[in-house]
Amino acid sequence: MSTGTYVVLAAPSGGLKVTVVFIIGLVIAGGLIWAVRTGMRVMDREPDRPRADEQPHLPATGAVREEREMREPDEIPLNNDGSPRLMPYELHHSGSRRCDDQKRRRWLPGSSGAFGSGGPGHV
Numbered sequence: 270m271s272t273g274t275y276v277v278l279a280a281p282s283g284g285l286k287v288t289v290v291f292i293i294g295l296v297i298a299g300g301l302i303w304a305v306r307t308g309m310r311v312m313d314r315e316p317d318r319p320r321a322d323e324q325p326h327l328p329a330t331g332a333v334r335e336e337r338e339m340r341e342p343d344e345i346p347l348n349n350d351g352s353p354r355l356m357p358y359e360l361h362h363s364g365s366r367r368c369d370d371q372k373r374r375r376w377l378p379g380s381s382g383a384f385g386s387g388g389p390g391h392v
Contacts, residue, residue, distance in 0.1 A: 339373065340365040 343366045348354060 339368040339371050341368040 343364055345355060345360070
């Protein structure tokens with residue numbers, strides 16, 4: 270026998286390969302169909318989208334404007350005298366309070382613009 274005969278005898282038949290690939294394709298297609306149908310069922314259970322009259326509207330006074338104010342930290346008092354410690358429910362909701370001085374702080378003349386900007390810094 271020649272080498273060509275061995276090659277022909279060793280090669281598997283093409284019908285088996287085609288059948289396996291076809292079955293794998295059917296499994297993948299079935300999985301995709303199942304996923305789409307499951308997604309459609311989930312979407313059917315969700316509440317309907319809000320109608321146009323249920324959408325949020327601007328207040329009668331118009332758009333809300335930005336409010337700027339200077340804040341200062343609300344310090345927690347230290348209790349070195351042995352008094353009971355401050356509990357979370359005794360604090361108020363904000364960690365800062367409105368500052369008495371509402372004038373905006375400006376850059377000092379001659380100070381650098383930012384860290385690493387190459388300026389001389391505070392002189």
